[in-house]
Amino acid sequence: MDKDQQIQELEKIGGKIKEKKKVREKGLTDLPPPHHKAVLRFAPNPSGPLHIGHARAAILNDVYVKRYNGELILRIEDTDPRRVHLDAYSMIPEDLKWLGVDWNKTFIQSDRIPLYYQYAEKLIARGGAYVCHCPGSEFKKLKDKSIPCPCRETTLEENLEKWAEMEDLGEAEAVLRVKTDLQHKNPAIRDWVAMRIVEAEHPRIGSRYKIYPMMNFSVAVDDYLMGISHVLRGKDHLANSEKQKFLYDHLGWDIPVFIHYGRLKMDDVALSTSKAREGIQSGMYSGWDDPRLGTIQAIARRGITPQSIQELIQEIGVKISDSIISWKKIYGLNRTILEEKSNRYFLVSQAEKVEIQDLPEEFKGLIKRPLHPDFLKRGYRELPFNGKVYLASEDLKENKTLRLMDEVNVRVEEGSVYYHSPSLEEARAEKAQIVHWVPRDDNIPAEVVMPDNHILSGYAEPECSKLKRGKVVQLERFGFARVDNLRPDKIVFYYTHS
């Protein structure tokens, strides 16, 4: 019996067919409730500028906050003095702005240390934590066997005392541990560290404090205090979410919705901030915006638009499996956005000097080309033509006919270029390639910095002098490029993509 027959049969005997499942809308899936008071946070460690991986967290949070009319908190997590770099405090907000992420409040955790002390005490008083003097390796041995360490059994009063005395101890001599479940099947979860002693100077707040919270502690306290409803983070925090739940339980707090997404890998890019920093220091990279890096700054400098990154991140969504994103993908998204916006210009690289032989006088003069073929209202650029031009060496093939765009057809023979014919029709008949060109007597020397940081030299048409730094243009038959620097004697582009 096939399906239709079954349905008929079923109806005959009075059965009902289950209603079909809902059709979900395109785009990012909804967050689990509550939606009415959605408070999300983006909580980077200030180790450097943001990269494409951060962009995922930032944009996802931003999109949901906007969807539910909620609130986004920027929280700088700088509770490890040794992993803090001051330049990051200003770079992070700048990168977020570039990405189009809007946030309502900013908190810096190193301003909140006393708050964490307060909750640590509260936790001790509730019997949820204890000061532990065991050496790390010793504790690990016990922990792996689910055996409580001697410190775990001390009384509340004793613990509070030991907590007060921690101030006088040296690094590694004591930690504050959160009581969890020693039988927990994942040893990593068992009695994790909440507070530790760090003697290093904090780049931002100096040596005011010696006891610093661990990320798991400060994060949970802050998420509670800030009323975070949904915690969106990478799956590398899976075990941390599990750890933090114990803290919420000790303190009688409601647990936010934890959502984890997979890793984002990019082909060809070193995402590690510390490696990039080393490379910049050693001179291997020109800076945080070196085109080879995956930083937001580098992407921006190359003329990738924030919209393309937003679209990319939203398309990838929040699933927990890893994604490998390719430049091709970003280029594709970006090209669609750039295509409309970018005006057209000529730039010839690998330039060959050409003087057209036998060129009739009448062709010399000013040539007009539209700034954008699909938007003629934008106007035209003008190129003076006198028969002396630069052509790309790859276009100059022996025994071929070429058409210089909007100008004349020429023939390449025995190393020379001869006038051939005037019209487009003739060019078509000859199957001539239609090529771009730059006047030899009127142009701007140009450089194009390619994605691998090598530099192509060439000449740009004269009207490029009217461009503004930051503009992305399409260099016809060459590719999209962003104007990076503009001087009377030279224009520097950063190549975006083809």
Next chain:
RNA sequence: GCUCCGGUAGUGUAGUCCGGCCAAUCAUUUCGGCCUUUCGAGCCGAAGACUCGGGUUCGAAUCCCGGCCGGAGCACCA
């Protein structure tokens, strides 16, 4: 090694919870064609995937078990 989690075209996704409408969506990519004074855009067409094996079932991308592959964590980092 231990704990946990994944696996849909080259890539990114939809569908998986609640099995049938899925010989599987959309985008990108690649390749053709049309168009075009850009190798851009646009239009048309094509290519290309349910990790494998078993089980349950009339029916499995979807449920169960196992293998394989991949990932994350196993810190006094975040």
